[in-house]
Amino acid sequence: MHEDELYAEKSVLIAYLLWLILGILGAHKFYLNRPILGIAYFFTGGLLLIGWIYDLFTLPRQVDEFNERIDVFFDLHDQEIEELEDEIDALRERLRDQGSDAELSKVKARVRELEQQIADARNQRSETARSDSS
Numbered sequence: 001m002h003e004d005e006l007y008a009e010k011s012v013l014i015a016y017l018l019w020l021i022l023g024i025l026g027a028h029k030f031y032l033n034r035p036i037l038g039i040a041y042f043f044t045g046g047l048l049l050i051g052w053i054y055d056l057f058t059l060p061r062q063v064d065e066f067n068e069r070i071d072v073f074f075d076l077h078d079q080e081i082e083e084l085e086d087e088i089d090a091l092r093e094r095l096r097d098q099g100s101d102a103e104l105s106k107v108k109a110r111v112r113e114l115e116q117q118i119a120d121a122r123n124q125r126s127e128t129a130r131s132d133s134s
Contacts, residue, residue: 009070012063019059023052028059032066077121084118 010032018028026041046052055062091107091114 009067010063012060015059015063019052019055023055024049028055032062077124080121081118084114084121088114088118 015028015031018031021027024041024046026038026046029035029038029041041047041051044051046055088111091111095104095107095111
């Protein structure tokens with residue numbers, strides 16, 4: 001499954017359809033990226049039907065909680081990346097304005113460091129998406 005699909009906003013309607021058709025096997029838990037609960041439901045028949053019935057009443061809240069967690073996660077990473085990109089732009093502006101070789105070397109080194117931080121943040125985001133899906 002692609003990272004964008006895994007962390008796309010989830011629908012209450014789809015969650016209820018999965019709950020109704022394959023809920024005893026935990027399909028709705030897998031849909032909400034809760035694989036451990038999905039496996040537990042699969043091997044216990046929806047936790048002996050008690051969990052399955054409980055989910056009838058709590059599924060909208062579970063979907064909302066998933067969507068809120070994803071929004072916060074991506075907002076934080078996007079904000080961090082945006083701040084790093086802004087700092088790179090400011091440093092590039094300083095490069096254009098400054099003439100000293102020593103200053104240019106320092107600024108170039110800082111730009112490379114920030115670009116690496118951006119790459120690391122994006123990689124962490126991808127790794128988190130992959131680890132959450134397993």
